[in-house]
Amino acid sequence: MLVEPAQPSREELFAEGARVLAERERLSLLVNLPGIVFIAALSPFLSYGRFVLVAAALRAAAVALTRWRGKLARRAIERNQAVEAQVAGFARSLGFAGFTWALVLWPIARFGLSEPLGALLVVYVGVGVPLIVVMAAAMPRLLVSFGGCLLATLSAIIAIERTAAGTPLMLALMGLFVCVLLGGYGMHRQQAEVSRTMLENNKLADALAEANAELADALSHAEFLSQRDPLTGLLNRRAFFEEGCRSETLLCEGGQVLAIDLDHFKAINDRFGHAVGDRVLAAAADCMREIVHDQPGDDHCAVRLGGEEFALVLAGADRTAAIGAAESLRRLFATIPAEIGTADLSVSASIGVAALDPGQDVATALHNADEALYRAKHGGRDQVVQAAA
Helix, strand or coil, X not given: CCCCCCCCCHHHHHHHHHHHHHHHHHHHHHHHHHHHHHHHHHHHHCCCXXXXXXXXXXXXXXXXXXXXXXXXXXXXXXXXXXXXXXXXXXXXXXXXXXXXXXHHCHXXXXXXXXXXXXXXXXXXXXXXXXXXXXXXXXXXXXXXXXXXXXXXXXXXXXXXXXXXXXXXXXXXXXXXHHHHHHHHHHHHHHHHHHXXXXXXXXXXXXXXXXXXXXXXXXXXHHXXXXXXXXXXXXXXXXXHHHCCCCCHHHHHHCEEEEEEEECCHHHHHHHHXXXXXXXXXXXXXXXXXXXXXXXXCCCXXXXXEECCEEEEEXXXXXXXXXXXXXXXXXXXXXXXXXXXXXXCCCCCEEEEEEEXXXXXXXXXXXXXXXXXXXHHHHCCCCCEEECCC
């Protein structure tokens, strides 16, 4: 069986990208908070410390907004809801984050590295921005939103300040960030391929599991058909002699075998047709199942030997119980015409009963029951006859 899973849809790839984004956002908090605390602690030692504090506060607001959007996205994913709106909101929050990262560098654009500690702001942004790009690489729109706002804000700052001390450094940083964003896009393409492969593998695993389940059902059905008569659902002749009726009760206690033959069944087929004849056989099997159900124990079996011939093995039963079961079965057969709605039909059976001694071959006991069955037929049919002791 060739299993070819369907290709992942755009919606599935989008949902997988959202899942990756939500997981990366959870980890980004560990990077952002220490950095914000660091630049806030650095501000008292800088002449432009107040501006750095404002930038730190805006960075904290951006982190909180991104965190909230990430939480909404994870909740939608857990509930199998659409995440398009959450991802759009997340893109806007990353745009604001790009704006706040650029603001941290504004003092550098004005004063350059005139204060040595200012270099730590450059390091902070130079390390933090690539980490945010790694998170945003889950989806192109996030890279565009974050990178676009970051570069646009840096360009505006450079245009406003235009200082000899800060402009060259800011341009170098912009070039660095462009390279980082391009690397992030390359990372996105790799991640998209990984996601596609993972989704294809998941679909393949699901398809294989479904195919295996169908194969197991087919094998189980084939095994059932190999052991059961398709019309009546009873054990068939091959299963009866090769596999059936080998219970512990029969081996240790023995039981009784009933050989059953429906009287004048050919006449029923000739007069009423084979469709009615099949209904009679199926109803006869139901009668046998009813008798089995009424017997104590669970090791009995009912068999269709072929045509209108049946057998019933009652494990652990004595002769009296077997005769009683045979008479009950004969009476049930008489009710078949009413059950199938054919009033002018008559159904009866000749039944032979023989003992099955502990450890005895079932075929031998059935042969003895068959001899009793023939005597029942020769004796006028519609009766139960015991085999000679």
